Amino acid sequence: MVFSFLSFVHLTLAVAVSLRIFSRRSSRGSALAWLLLVLLVPAVGALAYLLIGERRLGKTWMQRAIALQPQILRWAQRIPATTVVSPGFLDRGAESISRLATGSIGLPLLGGHRLQLLADSASIMRALIADIDAARTSVHMEFYIWSAGGFVDELVAALVRASERGVSCNVLMDSLGSRAFFRSEALAGLRRAGANVVEVLPVNPLRALFVRLDLRDHRKIAVIDRRVAYTGSMNIADPRFFKQDAGVGEWVDAMVRIEGPAAWVLEAVSLSLTALQTGADFAPPPPPELPRTGDSHVQIFPSGPQGATRHIEALLLTAVYAARREIVLTTPYFIPSEPLLTALRSAAIRGVRVILIVPAKVDSLLVRYASNAYIEDLLSVGITILHFGDGLLHTKSMVIDEQITIFGTVNLDLRSFELNFEVSLIAYDQVFAVQTRRLQSEYEARSLPLQLAQWHARPQWRRLLENAVQTMSPLL
Missing domain, CATH: 3.30.870.10 (Endonuclease Chain A)
Incomplete structure (x- = not known):
């Protein structure tokens, strides 16, 4: 009798989850993996699918995303024509990449940039702190991980100094990636100085019932005065101290420092996520008057789980x-x-x-x-x-x-x-x-x-x- 009941529960769970998977038109590999997991360990598989089987950002987030998309497209169409470059001058392969990027995201090819590759964490942090100390109007940062200690404390001190002299400082931190930092004195000091700190995709047991908790903000963006920007692989973490118990050695990273109109675009990309998280209006400030600083042509390409297309x-x-x-x-x-x-x-x-x-x-x-x-x-x-x-x-x-x-x-x-x-x-x-x-x-x-x-x-x-x-x- 017990065996028959367990078999019935097994079959019911397998059929229910299978029908749900088929109704979502998942990728073939993902669908087969979930089906295999549910058939082998039905209770665990069904629970796992409930928690992480679908890209659920939550009803509020998706409503905001739907409302935000036309606003972003209208904003992109108003990017000053003086900074936009036709991809037709690129060679054939590069042109195909540029046109796909524009068609997918709506952000055009931009000219007039100076790019500087920074190939180690210490030089990255020194340059970023120097730019924050030179900031006149705004500092905007969005990073997956913030981890106190080492040169991160120096960066936080620079942000506090900027806030205290009247620079608008906005900081986005992923709730999971920066979990320990949210309990730190460094964060409290930022807020006391007047910096606006936004916790992105908050993690708590109640939210697990409505959203998928492993959808994360993995971006690394810093923008100073909408003129200078950084992006790349490095989190706000000193590799001399970060995850030293993982047995993999120090993390090795690189970033690019960007001067030119792409800095303003990167800030707008980050502001769109701020709007999704907080419900605030998406209203990027107008671009600053920028002298032509270089000859590099670049495109900014954001991506995320809110869309059906990869x-x-x-x-x-x-x-x-x-x-x-x-x-x-x-x-x-x-x-x-x-x-x-x-x-x-x-x-x-x-x-x-x-x-x-x-x-x-x-x-x-x-x-x-x-x-x-x-x-x-x-x-x-x-x-x-x-x-x-x-x-x-x-x-x-x-x-x-x-x-x-x-x-x-x-x-x-x-x-x-x-x-x-x-x-x-x-x-x-x-x-x-x-x-x-x-x-x-x-x-x-x-x-x-x-x-x-x-x-x-x-x-x-x-x-x-x-x-x-x-x-x-x-x-x-």
Whole structure:
């Protein structure tokens, strides 16, 4: 009798969740992974699907997102024509990337920028603090992780000084990524000084009933006086102290400092998330009068879970298929979608040199096993895979033919494609591409290449475990 009842419950849960999955038209890999989990462990699988199976931002957020979209498009159409550049002057591959970016997001190609690549955390923080100390009107920051200690305390002190001299300081922090910081004296000091601190996507047990709690704000944006901006991979955390118990070494990051109209656009992108979180009006201040500071052409490419289309995946696919000679990628987490895996393999087969640089150790055992499952597929077609052994390589970069650079917060995994708010800088600038490629070469020098014969020789149990975890990778 008990067995029959449990079988009935098992069947009921499996059918109920299956019907829900089929009604949502999930990606094939995600749907199959959820079905497998529900069939194998129905109670756990059903509960997991309830909590993280769908991209639920909540009714209020989605209503705001629907109302906000036409406002953002109208704002984008009013970007001063003097800063907008036609993509027609780019070569064919770059033009296709630019047109897809504009068609997907609505943000045009912009000219007149000076780009500076900052390749280590200390130099990044020194430059950012100097710009905050020089701020006259506004400082706007949005980062996934804030972690007190080390040079972060110096940054907080600079923000306090700016607030006290009348500079408008707005700070967005992800609720989960910055959880410990919200209980810190540093945060209290910011608020006492008058800085406006916004907690993005708050985490609490009650919200878990209505929203998916692992939808996170993974962006890294700093904008000073709407003239200077930063974006890239670094959180507001000193790598000498951050996650030192994870056994992966110090995190290795890079950022780009941007002078030009893209700084104002980055602030507007961040203000759109402020509007989603707080319900405030989306009303970016007008752009400042900016002298032409350089010759770089760039596009800002935000992405997030509020839309049904994986725009960032489409951008990366277009870039890979546009490559003629070389693609070099760095990412801490590599769990690609099937289309991206196919694109990289196809590039290598048609003669494009493809180099993937990833850390030898990452701070997630499941991600490590899932990522390893793809290595043989890549090595077998001649793709070079390098394991960076000098810390957790956290820089997210793609350089195409030493001409085009995609640089920002996006990891090469489904979490970045589907679940996180992310932002990327697309730079159509050979000088910046060469600089970024040089940084990638420095990473290569600190890495060891994987060999196909050695990889084949790994224990059978590891191969089985990696393939099993990879089957569930759409859920990671």
